[in-house]
Amino acid sequence: MNLVFFGPPGSGKGTQAKLLKNKFNIPHISLGDMLRDEVRAESEIGKRAGEIMNAGKLVPDELTIELTRERLKKPDCQQGFILDGFPRSLLQAEALEQILNDLQMKLDKVVYFQVDEDEVVGRLSGRRSCKKCGAVYHIKFNQPRVAGRCDNDGEMLCQRPDDAEAAIRTRFEVYARQTLPVLEGYRQANLLATVAAQGEIDDVFARVLAAINDGGHQA
Numbered sequence: 507m508n509l510v511f512f513g514p515p516g517s518g519k520g521t522q523a524k525l526l527k528n529k530f531n532i533p534h535i536s537l538g539d540m541l542r543d544e545v546r547a548e549s550e551i552g553k554r555a556g557e558i559m560n561a562g563k564l565v566p567d568e569l570t571i572e573l574t575r576e577r578l579k580k581p582d583c584q585q586g587f588i589l590d591g592f593p594r595s596l597l598q599a600e601a602l603e604q605i606l607n608d609l610q611m612k613l614d615k616v617v618y619f620q621v622d623e624d625e626v627v628g629r630l631s632g633r634r635s636c637k638k639c640g641a642v643y644h645i646k647f648n649q650p651r652v653a654g655r656c657d658n659d660g661e662m663l664c665q666r667p668d669d670a671e672a673a674i675r676t677r678f679e680v681y682a683r684q685t686l687p688v689l690e691g692y693r694q695a696n697l698l699a700t701v702a703a704q705g706e707i708d709d710v711f712a713r714v715l716a717a718i719n720d721g722g723h724q725a
């Protein structure tokens with residue numbers, strides 16, 4: 507099952523991808539995670555990407571395309587994959603088609619997670635994380651035992667620069683401008699399934715399963 511997960515920042519698609527990955531034992535390929543790994547490793551790609559991401563902007567195409575191509579070549583993608591955060595523009599969508607052609611693969615479904623912008627801004631701007639161990643908290647929904655401190659190591663928690671409200675709104679704007687035409691293309695190709703992403707994680711997951719089974723695709 508070869509899938510693309512689509513959705514604005516904070517749509518919960520990453521959480522859903524992890525659930526699906528565990529259910530079907532196929533890799534969850536998150537472009538954001540791959541980029542953050544590069545940033546943490548302070549690689550050449552990571553240094554370039556870090557500055558751009560902190561400004562709430564999108565990383566250049568040649569970089570994301572290369573990362574995706576190398577990842578899809580790995581043997582664990584043979585039984586399927588969930589691509590998350592790529593493609594985000596028409597150019598990337600074309601590049602993906604080329605990559606899949608080269609690898610003799612094709613997409614089965616593109617799942618679009620639909621959300622309300624204001625709800626997402628409220629949720630994301632409350633996130634705090636630990637620089638030391640990577641643990642993530644929320645000032646309302648997932649508080650640490652001691653305010654402002656990591657449960658694991660007592661480190662001071664901070665807000666990822668791209669979780670600041672202005673950065674989130676910028677990401678929504680960029681997202682809408684660049685990705686809506688891509689969605690339209692997938693709609694015309696009959697690959698698009700829209701899922702209402704609000705509500706309990708399990709309920710959303712049930713909708714995801716229904717969406718990807720629609721059309722008779724086998725797991």
Ligand SMILES: [Zn+2]
Pocket residue numbers: 636637638639640641656657658659660661
């Ligand atoms: Zn920590």
